Amino acid sequence: MAFGFRKSLLIASAAWLSVLSTLSEAATVTYDFDVAWVTANPDGAFDRPIIGINGQWPIPQITCNIGDRVVVHVTNSLEWHHPHGRPPQVSQCDIPPGHKLTYDFTVDQPGTYWYHSHTRGQYPDGLRGPFIVHDPKSPFAGQYDEELVLSVSDWYHEQIHNLLPAFISKGNPTGAEPVPNNALFNETQNLKVPVQPGKTYLVRMVNIGAFAGQYVWFEGHNMTIVEVDGVYTQPAEAEMIYMTAAQRYSFLLTTKNETKANYAFSGSMDTTLFDTIPDDLNWNVTGWLVYDDSEPFPEPAVIEGDEFNAFDDMELVPFDNQTLLGEPDQTIQFDVIMDNLGDGANYAFFNNITYTAPKVPTLYTALTSGELANDATVYGEFTNSHVLQKDQIIQIVVNNLDTGRHPFHLHGHQFQTIHRSAADEGTFDDTNTTMADFPKIPMRRDTVVLEPNGNVVLRFKADNPGVWIFHCHLEWHVASGLIATFVESPKQLQDTIKLPQDHLNICAEGHIPISGNAAGNTIDLLDLDGQNRAPDPLPAGFTARGIVALVFSCVCGILGVVVVAWYGLAPDPGTAGPALQSDGNSTEDDGQRGGVLGAGGKTAGAPVETVKASGSAAGR
Numbered sequence: 001m002a003f004g005f006r007k008s009l010l011i012a013s014a015a016w017l018s019v020l021s022t023l024s025e026a027a028t029v030t031y032d033f034d035v036a037w038v039t040a041n042p043d044g045a046f047d048r049p050i051i052g053i054n055g056q057w058p059i060p061q062i063t064c065n066i067g068d069r070v071v072v073h074v075t076n077s078l079e080w081h082h083p084h085g086r087p088p089q090v091s092q093c094d095i096p097p098g099h100k101l102t103y104d105f106t107v108d109q110p111g112t113y114w115y116h117s118h119t120r121g122q123y124p125d126g127l128r129g130p131f132i133v134h135d136p137k138s139p140f141a142g143q144y145d146e147e148l149v150l151s152v153s154d155w156y157h158e159q160i161h162n163l164l165p166a167f168i169s170k171g172n173p174t175g176a177e178p179v180p181n182n183a184l185f186n187e188t189q190n191l192k193v194p195v196q197p198g199k200t201y202l203v204r205m206v207n208i209g210a211f212a213g214q215y216v217w218f219e220g221h222n223m224t225i226v227e228v229d230g231v232y233t234q235p236a237e238a239e240m241i242y243m244t245a246a247q248r249y250s251f252l253l254t255t256k257n258e259t260k261a262n263y264a265f266s267g268s269m270d271t272t273l274f275d276t277i278p279d280d281l282n283w284n285v286t287g288w289l290v291y292d293d294s295e296p297f298p299e300p301a302v303i304e305g306d307e308f309n310a311f312d313d314m315e316l317v318p319f320d321n322q323t324l325l326g327e328p329d330q331t332i333q334f335d336v337i338m339d340n341l342g343d344g345a346n347y348a349f350f351n352n353i354t355y356t357a358p359k360v361p362t363l364y365t366a367l368t369s370g371e372l373a374n375d376a377t378v379y380g381e382f383t384n385s386h387v388l389q390k391d392q393i394i395q396i397v398v399n400n401l402d403t404g405r406h407p408f409h410l411h412g413h414q415f416q417t418i419h420r421s422a423a424d425e426g427t428f429d430d431t432n433t434t435m436a437d438f439p440k441i442p443m444r445r446d447t448v449v450l451e452p453n454g455n456v457v458l459r460f461k462a463d464n465p466g467v468w469i470f471h472c473h474l475e476w477h478v479a480s481g482l483i484a485t486f487v488e489s490p491k492q493l494q495d496t497i498k499l500p501q502d503h504l505n506i507c508a509e510g511h512i513p514i515s516g517n518a519a520g521n522t523i524d525l526l527d528l529d530g531q532n533r534a535p536d537p538l539p540a541g542f543t544a545r546g547i548v549a550l551v552f553s554c555v556c557g558i559l560g561v562v563v564v565a566w567y568g569l570a571p572d573p574g575t576a577g578p579a580l581q582s583d584g585n586s587t588e589d590d591g592q593r594g595g596v597l598g599a600g601g602k603t604a605g606a607p608v609e610t611v612k613a614s615g616s617a618a619g620r
């Protein structure tokens, strides 16, 4: 397993030392995490194994102040009987079962983050939690009384290591992603959040889900957005926000002056992401702002289809008014494509490459290839690697040639989103485009929605040396290869980073090479013989549509045979009567599809964690 924190980990300790010198009151916040399976039942359906920490689930929140050093000792007590999917091998080796690793880094940016595993679909199995960085110098300090941390997420009844192999298989040639079974607030349903009248709360929301974007709104209350993905914004009023997986919003919410009623708040999963909508799916989750426990808990209003009118995050203005970065030194274009490979499974591609983990973690290749670290070839043919040089202005153009929405996330930077098309506007055309066509003060964040058949243009300055991935944050598309790698300032990395011994130890335990190119070749770094490869392309003439047609006709054929056999074997219609009747009753559940209220919810009432605005860190 490998953790992904929102900002750098290991690399951070080297790159951010300068920050420490300016923050004399920095503390060290230490956590000991033993990661192991526990049993839990977040949506009231049934108990299932979930990945917890120190025997608990939901897992603990990490809390610190800006400038603090955060030390997390992780022990991996997970037993993997069915390992599926390769770890991404970007900046570290996987932690083998039974082994420990320490993450030691200094936090240099404030805001709302989360931590999660980026290995083998572990985060949708529960290994996901908020990571809050308090900032005494926040421009909004003093404008609120208390903080609330609120996660929204999706939940699968089936474990991810069972769903993954079926998702990427020739049995699923269209790449239909598994549809979640439920939505959750703070990893439960029917959440009750006690509030005081006449107070202003800073609500820190984070979508820690695997797949579903969610519309979120509070009945009878407005949200004043003040932060997105760690970037303070000019205050912006919103009635409803849309949060993709991995996005964060902080907003001020002022309560009523009286306690006569309680108010529902809702999350509603973006069902346009789902290829099918199971009959029993309730895509909504409800919580309540509780003014008075003895008052009723009203049913939330139903919102459907075109009624979803979420705040457009392109309208946000960063609080620091950072202006449009200059003309790019390097423009990288990624066309998003879903297609089948020779094994019949469906993969996700940037241009013609579906990410395939290198044998040597990319950071380790950067540290051990000398001058050739500047040549993207050494990082392998299937990693979508690009080398960024210090202080270059980088422009990323992402064209969506797919019919689905994708949330793109960049590690290590908050990018300016200088253009985003509506759906179906096609690829970005930069002929005749000048600086004047872009906003003077662009919206900045680290995870942005790309609309179906649309495009987005991002810009950032390469001022944070590291190995950073750029990827779709739908966990299914991470697994099917929608990842690119930026190797930023490899020379600085070589000059500043010394790998801790425990990081090297876990590589040795896992028999992962720690030097050389992506193929592990340490002699001829341009020879990639033996590198991990994506499956071969389909034979000429086979298209995704052809496969679908083939599978469909096979299924129809088999179905035909089965129906004939079943018909032949069926008892007389008269004797089958009672069974048919009971089937008919089960369709009553369909009435729930338009509803908002969670039906399961036996775990109702788990209290929300309340943190005082002054916020001494919980983990100290």
Ligand SMILES: [Cu+2]
Pocket: 405, 406, 407, 472, 473, 474, 477, 482
């Ligand atoms: Cu995606």
